[in-house]
Amino acid sequence: MLIELKIRDQIVEAIEKCYHQQVDPSLVQLQNTREEFEGDITLVVFPFVRMSKKSPEQTAAEIGEYLQQHVAEVDKFNVVKGFLNLVISSSYWLSVLNSASANANFGITEPNESSKLVMVEYSSPNTNKPLHLGHIRNNLLGFSLCEILKANGNKVVKTNIVNDRGIHICKSMYAWKMWGNGQTPESTGIKGDHLVGNFYVRFDQEYKKEIEALIGQGESREYAEQNAISMLGAREMLLKWEAKDPETVELWTMMNNWVYNGFDVTYKELGVDFDKIYYESETYLYGKEEVLRGLAEGIFYQQEDSSVWADLSAEGLDQKILLRSDGTSVYMTQDIGTAKERFQDYHINKMIYVVGNEQNYHFQVLSILLDKLGFEFGKGLHHFSYGMVELPQGKMKSREGTVVDADDLMAEMIEVSRKTSEELGKLEGYTPEQAAITYKMIALAALKYFMLKVDPKKNMLFNPEESIDFNGNTGPFIQYTYARIRSVLRKAADRGIEINHLIGTETAVGMKELQLIKLISQFPDAVKEASDNYSPALVANYIYELVKEFNQFYHYFPILIEENVEIRNLRLIISENVGKIIKTGMKLLGIDVPERM
RNA sequence: GGCCCCGUAGCUUAAUGGAUAGAGCAUCUGACUACGGAUCAGAAGGUUGUAGGUUCGAGUCUUACCGGGGUCACCA
Structure with a gap:
C-alpha cells in the first residue's frame, strides 16, 4: 500500500523532529488495525519510547498529532496502550478503489526486458507406477509457485525431470516379459501408467514368493534377496539396457511410452504443464566430468577402491560419495551435471527445485558442492521443500495398498x-x-x-x-x-x-x-x-x-x-x-x- | 545415536516478536416474499506438548525434556 510508505517516512520525520533521534525505517512497525478498534493502520510505538523517554501513550499521541498535521490522508487517530491507530480518510480509500478498478491486471506485475528468468523443477515422477497423492501436492505447489512468480514479474521455465531408467523400471519390464502375455493398454483398456504399475506390483509379489522359497531351502534372507530369480532377471535387464541391447531398449521404449501417455492424461486433468521435460536416461551420465575436475583440483578425494568422495566435515556434514568404485554416477552426480546444463541451456538467473522435505539434506549438500566447484549459482539455488501428505493411518505405503491414486481421487x-x-x-x-x-x-x-x-x-x-x-x-x-x-x-x-x-x-x-x-x-x-x-x-x-x-x-x-x-x-x-x-x-x-x- | 523439521479447540488449520490466539469441519440454536441457503448470524469448545530463560511484550526467539516424523546408502 502506497499510503504505508508515506506514513513510514513521516514517522521517521516525526521522531526526528520531536525527539531528535534518527530512526531506521525498518523499525517502524505498521500493521492493519484490528477490527475491534477504530482505525485502518496501526503503529506499534514501543520501539520508540526509549527515544521519547515518555510513556507509550504520550509518545503515541505526539506521533499521532504530527501525522495528522503532515499527512493529508490521516483523518484522525486514537491511542490504545502502546498502539497508535490511524484513521485514513475515505476519499483515499475510494481513490484506491478507482485505481484497482481501472486496472484489469490489478495485483499482477508483468515481466519485462530486465526480468529475472527462473527455472522451476517440479513433478519429477518415476515411470514405474502411476501418480499418487504425494505427486498431486508436488504438482499443485509447483504449478502455483510458477504462476505466482510470473505474477511478480519473473519469467519462468517450468521443467520436469522424468526418472525413466534404473532398476525399478527394469522390475516392471521383467514382470511384463515373464507374465504379461503381451498385454498392452489397448488390449486391456487399462491406462498405460496403471498397467505398468500393475507389473511393478506383480514383480514384488513374485519376488517375495521366491525369497520365501529360497529361505525354505535353508538360504539366508540376505542371500535370498540378492539371488531370487526375478531380481537376477531385473538386474540383467539393467545391464543390457546400459549396454544398449536393442531388444531391451525396445521393450523399455514401449513401456515408457505407455507411461508417458498415461501421465499426459493425469497432468492434463490436473491442469499442469511444462515448458521443458528432461529425461534421466539422457542426463544420467552428466556431472561425471565435473566431479573428475573437482578431483583433479583437489576439491574431492579418491579412496583406494577408486570411489570419489566429498569431505563436508568443515560444513558440519558427512562424507558424500560422488562416483562409485566402478566409476558410475550417483544421484548427486547427476544433479550437479543437470544444474550446470540448465544454467547453460537457458541462461537462467535462478533455479528452484520443488521436492519433498525428505530430500532437505540432499539439496543442502548439492548447494555446497556446486559452490565448491565454482558455480556462482550454487549458493542461490532454492529447494522449495514441502511436507509429506499423510493418511489417517500414517504414511502411504504401496505394499499395504494405502496409496491414494491421483486418477482415482480426481x-x-x-x-x-x-x-x-x-x-x-x-x-x-x-x-x-x-x-x-x-x-x-x-x-x-x-x-x-x-x-x-x-x-x-x-x-x-x-x-x-x-x-x-x-x-x-x-x-x-x-x-x-x-x-x-x-x-x-x-x-x-x-x-x-x-x-x-x-x-x-x-x-x-x-x-x-x-x-x-x-x-x-x-x-x-x-x-x-x-x-x-x-x-x-x-x-x-x-x-x-x-x-x-x-x-x-x-x-x-x-x-x-x-x-x-x-x-x-x-x-x-x-x-x-x-x-x-x-x-x-x-x-x-x-x-x-x-x-x- | 548425530543432524533437521513438526507438536495450537474433538478433527483440519491461521497468526512480519505486538492488543482479548483467528478460522473451517463436527455439535447445538437461529435466518430465505431483496440480488443464488454450496450462504449468513449466534452458542459452546484453548494453560499454543511440559518446565525454565531472553524481552516493555513470546504460539513465534533460546535451553532442557516429552511425543511424532524425516535423514544420515557405492538407491533415486
Missing part, C-alpha cells in the same frame, strides 16, 4: 461434485457438456484449494474417507461467491444499469464497504508476499478472507435494489473488483472459477 471427487450439483439443481439449462465442465471445475477447486491452503512446509493430513469438503474454507465456497457476483452483474446488465467506473471520492461509504476496499487494496501485497515466502497458501488465505468479508456484505446489504444510485454504483464496483480478484487470485492457484454453479 474421478471420485468429480463424482461427488456431480451429485451435489444435481441435488442443488443449479445448472438447469446447461448442456450436459457444459455441466460436466462445471462439475470438474468444482471438484478440482476442492482438491487444489484443500492442498494449497496449508503452509507448504508443513506435513498435511488427508482423510480419504471424509473426502474433501465443499463448504466452509474451501475452493467451492470461493467459486460460489464468484458465481454469485457474476449473477448480480448479469442481472445489472439485464436491467440496463450502467456502471460508472469513476467513483467520486466524496461518495458516502459505509463501514462494510470500507472494509472490503481495504482488503481489495491488499491484494498486490498478498501476491508479493506469496512470492517472497514461496507460499501459495498466502494467496489462498487472502482470498478466503476477502470472500468471507464479501459474503457478509452481500448478506446484509442490497446491491441491485439499493435506491441511492451512487451507493448502488459503489457496491457494484466493489462486487466487480472482488470478482476480478477472486478470478486472478484463484488463477495463481491453478483454479478456475465458473459463471454459474
Whole structure:
C-alpha cells in the first residue's frame, strides 16, 4: 500500500523532529488495525519510547498529532496502550478503489526486458507406477509457485525431470516379459501408467514368493534377496539396457511410452504443464566430468577402491560419495551435471527445485558442492521443500495398498461434485457438456484449494474417507461467491444499469464497504508476499478472507435494489473488483472459477 | 545415536516478536416474499506438548525434556 510508505517516512520525520533521534525505517512497525478498534493502520510505538523517554501513550499521541498535521490522508487517530491507530480518510480509500478498478491486471506485475528468468523443477515422477497423492501436492505447489512468480514479474521455465531408467523400471519390464502375455493398454483398456504399475506390483509379489522359497531351502534372507530369480532377471535387464541391447531398449521404449501417455492424461486433468521435460536416461551420465575436475583440483578425494568422495566435515556434514568404485554416477552426480546444463541451456538467473522435505539434506549438500566447484549459482539455488501428505493411518505405503491414486481421487471427487450439483439443481439449462465442465471445475477447486491452503512446509493430513469438503474454507465456497457476483452483474446488465467506473471520492461509504476496499487494496501485497515466502497458501488465505468479508456484505446489504444510485454504483464496483480478484487470485492457484454453479 | 523439521479447540488449520490466539469441519440454536441457503448470524469448545530463560511484550526467539516424523546408502 502506497499510503504505508508515506506514513513510514513521516514517522521517521516525526521522531526526528520531536525527539531528535534518527530512526531506521525498518523499525517502524505498521500493521492493519484490528477490527475491534477504530482505525485502518496501526503503529506499534514501543520501539520508540526509549527515544521519547515518555510513556507509550504520550509518545503515541505526539506521533499521532504530527501525522495528522503532515499527512493529508490521516483523518484522525486514537491511542490504545502502546498502539497508535490511524484513521485514513475515505476519499483515499475510494481513490484506491478507482485505481484497482481501472486496472484489469490489478495485483499482477508483468515481466519485462530486465526480468529475472527462473527455472522451476517440479513433478519429477518415476515411470514405474502411476501418480499418487504425494505427486498431486508436488504438482499443485509447483504449478502455483510458477504462476505466482510470473505474477511478480519473473519469467519462468517450468521443467520436469522424468526418472525413466534404473532398476525399478527394469522390475516392471521383467514382470511384463515373464507374465504379461503381451498385454498392452489397448488390449486391456487399462491406462498405460496403471498397467505398468500393475507389473511393478506383480514383480514384488513374485519376488517375495521366491525369497520365501529360497529361505525354505535353508538360504539366508540376505542371500535370498540378492539371488531370487526375478531380481537376477531385473538386474540383467539393467545391464543390457546400459549396454544398449536393442531388444531391451525396445521393450523399455514401449513401456515408457505407455507411461508417458498415461501421465499426459493425469497432468492434463490436473491442469499442469511444462515448458521443458528432461529425461534421466539422457542426463544420467552428466556431472561425471565435473566431479573428475573437482578431483583433479583437489576439491574431492579418491579412496583406494577408486570411489570419489566429498569431505563436508568443515560444513558440519558427512562424507558424500560422488562416483562409485566402478566409476558410475550417483544421484548427486547427476544433479550437479543437470544444474550446470540448465544454467547453460537457458541462461537462467535462478533455479528452484520443488521436492519433498525428505530430500532437505540432499539439496543442502548439492548447494555446497556446486559452490565448491565454482558455480556462482550454487549458493542461490532454492529447494522449495514441502511436507509429506499423510493418511489417517500414517504414511502411504504401496505394499499395504494405502496409496491414494491421483486418477482415482480426481474421478471420485468429480463424482461427488456431480451429485451435489444435481441435488442443488443449479445448472438447469446447461448442456450436459457444459455441466460436466462445471462439475470438474468444482471438484478440482476442492482438491487444489484443500492442498494449497496449508503452509507448504508443513506435513498435511488427508482423510480419504471424509473426502474433501465443499463448504466452509474451501475452493467451492470461493467459486460460489464468484458465481454469485457474476449473477448480480448479469442481472445489472439485464436491467440496463450502467456502471460508472469513476467513483467520486466524496461518495458516502459505509463501514462494510470500507472494509472490503481495504482488503481489495491488499491484494498486490498478498501476491508479493506469496512470492517472497514461496507460499501459495498466502494467496489462498487472502482470498478466503476477502470472500468471507464479501459474503457478509452481500448478506446484509442490497446491491441491485439499493435506491441511492451512487451507493448502488459503489457496491457494484466493489462486487466487480472482488470478482476480478477472486478470478486472478484463484488463477495463481491453478483454479478456475465458473459463471454459474 | 548425530543432524533437521513438526507438536495450537474433538478433527483440519491461521497468526512480519505486538492488543482479548483467528478460522473451517463436527455439535447445538437461529435466518430465505431483496440480488443464488454450496450462504449468513449466534452458542459452546484453548494453560499454543511440559518446565525454565531472553524481552516493555513470546504460539513465534533460546535451553532442557516429552511425543511424532524425516535423514544420515557405492538407491533415486
